[in-house]
Amino acid sequence: MALLIFVRHGQSLYNLENRFTGTLDISLTLLGKEQAKSAGGKLKGYVFCMAYTSMLIRAQESLEIILKEMHVKIPTVKNSAFNERMYGSLQGLNKEETAKKYGLAQVEIWRRSYDVCPPGGESLLQTYNRVIPYYKTQIEPKLKMGQNVLIVAHGNSLRSLMMYLENISPVDIVKVNIPTGLPRVYDFNNQLQLSGVKYL
Template identity: 80%
Template structure:
């Protein structure tokens, strides 16, 4: 039985400052590094054949810390398909100040809805449409071969993947939030049906 584990990167500088990050390349905070270290500790004993991450430093750094903590060396694939959702002109702005300017209801729609784009940005649907085809092409084939895969990426790219894996509808995905640094483990049967899913 193959396993897929995904982890949202540890706290970034813009997470700490309550800013829209999107595809801006900001590093982890010390807390974020500790969260990644704890994720690595939880994954000790798991065996992975390959790891995937985004092109952004906060995810790459989290993956590096996790693998160092596990004391393993495996191939790493970096691909923009796993990048965070692009927040357009909101990127870098403080979320609280943005809510005062546009209204909390509008900002919530931009942040949490499935198919509404922030100004000049991506919707979660757009993110889904780049994450899932890449997953089907690159990762499902490895899982079918019995390989175990680790993905360290971002809140919205991983929410997109959750939608596909767990058949979550667009209304329900709005309520899903993925915590930083907590591994989510999927175990598949020979037909690639999920036999178990859990957070560590």
Template identity: 70%
Template sequence: MALLTLIRHGQSIYNLENRFTGYLDVALTPFGEQEAKQAGAKLKGYKFSIAYTSMLKRAQDSLRIILEEIEQTDIPVIKNEALNERMYGSLQGLNKAETAEKYGANQVEIWRRSYKTHPPDGESLEDTYKRTVPYYRQEIEPKLKAGKNVLIVAHGNCLRALMMYLENISPTTIAKVNIPTGTPRLYNLDNNLRIVSVKYL
């Protein structure tokens, strides 16, 4: 069996300020750093072969803190833009509450949670799925089939896309799924990459 662990980065400055972040490269807050440290504490006793993260520092810094906490800084770390957060286009950097006042709360909710509808000049969750899942299948699945334990520290929307693929979640159901920051989600997989068990730590 192989272990796949997904973790959303710790709280970022824009999470704290309730802003659309997307591809903007913002730092973790001190609380976000602590969340990453706590995630690492929960993973003590688990051994990983390789780790993956995005090109954005909030995910990279979260991964670094986690690996330091579990004393596994020597494992290979692969960074790829396929694991970047969903690109929010012209909404990036805007306060979510102010955006709701401008465009209407219902429209903003559709932009945020709909599978197919994309924000102005941005990506839909479907777009995110179409770049994240093929990368996962090509790059990460062979590692898992070889029995390697894989850690992915990335972002809410690319991880929601992976959850859709892994757990066969429908576009309607995924709209209701929120991934908490700094909380490991563990998948125990059999030799055919079927899920034996899945849980949050």
């Protein structure tokens, strides 16, 4: 039996300001740090062989706070495969103001659809196509050996992983939103078949 647990980073400054963040390197707010600390408290007692995160500071900082709260030190890998989806020319813009300019329906398509790219940006499909190969080569082998793995990343890189792990369709993933700072636990049997999923 092995566990995979992922956590979306705590609230960032651009989350607070309702801006498209994407690959911009934006730090956590005080609330974001508290959310990461809370996640670490919920994960006390879990034993991980390895932790993975993105190249972006808000995810790295969240992981650091989580491990500090757990009072553990484990090997950590940072890789751009887990970076947030790139929002192109929308990055840094206020979401409400962007909706006024382009229309709410268009902005929702850019934000939530599976295969439509925002201007100059990356679709969820493209995000999936970098997350899942990395997951299959780097993380699945550890789970097969019965090792527990922690991932701290971003809303869209983790939505991509959810699609793969839970067999969620491109239509249904549109409605999925991952809360910040809340650990999601995947329980696998010896054949790496999913036997349970829950938020802590």
